[in-house]
Amino acid sequence: MTQTQEKPPVIRGDDLPAITPHLVCAGAANAIDFYKKAFGAVETMRLAAKDGKLIHGAIKIGKASVMLVDENPDWGSLAPTSLNGTPVTIHLYVADVDAFVDRAVKAGARLRMPVTDMFWGDRYGIIEDPFGHQWSIATHQRDMSADEIEQAMKAFMPSGDSPNC
Template structure:
């Protein structure tokens, strides 16, 4: 028996991470178009129902697979827009965070946290896509030990009640 298992719609297990995000979107086809334009995503597949709703789709962003589906409230599947937000943030490492975030904002993302050098060694910012999903985006600048990160955090976030 082959170690590679075929997934419905041609998705193969070697293309998925141990955890693969599965996004519910109000307008999954539009979300795919946005991710192509804003994130440079590559469409892998889509499976539409007879009424045009996407029952399953997949894209690649960098080396990561992301699955998408249209919201289907009758199946208990609602998007962040329907729910009034999401507590989940998806994280992407990219070669140039500044250019990536600028392209995403130009394509319609909302800048939630401007890109800055962070105390843990990444250049980092947060955007929200038009479908209510939040994305933290970073470029790794330098490796740091746990002790170095802890010391840098103390300077970044002074204890409560202290003057900054």
Template structure:
């Protein structure tokens, strides 16, 4: 039997990452529109239930796919807005973090951490989308060894007691 099978949503497993975020949104259709405008996302599919709520949708940003669904409290599916926030941050690498974050903020994202060069070699910032999901966004600038990163962290955060 083939290891690659089509699931009910029409997405083939061979095209999925090993870990694929599945976001619960209060207004998943609006979230797709936001991700298209703010992130340059491409919609791959959407499946609406009889009530009009999205039962499944998938979008792609660069080479990363994520799925979306509307809140369905009867299924135990609540958004970060309903829950009062999320402890999860989704990390996204992009070609130009400054332009990406600027576009996202113009589209309605909240800037949580301004973009700056970080001690581990990335240019990095954090935004929160209007649906309560946090995104750390980065452009890789330089390769560094673990030792170089540790030394740079000590300079960046001198009071840190983190060691390898």
């Protein structure tokens, strides 16, 4: 390592959050590169096997940690692209949801739900990254009580039906 290169951070157990998403990707190294470009992620670790596939990768998006691994069907580890979708959405709060979603779409994410002011006090949208993972992105706009949110939901969805997001 040259003197101009930044040293990778030391990972300490008490620095890790209690829950950390661990994404399985078809092309985890490419996913890290995408998240760096689209989300401004900072890579904190990359461990590759001899074949080049990642057995562990890690990034930080703001204060959030995300781990990544290449899919491996022999281990029962499949990416959303192999499963024809995902039942999981990762929620991420950011300072400017409009700019964040715009940057992600320009980098290759697919817009699933345009950014909108929502009844619970967030400005919110949904994207799908090129690796099949869904991300709900939000900027908090106002604090509301549970009663205020319930009343706002009734006005937002007068039929009471669930929205298709």
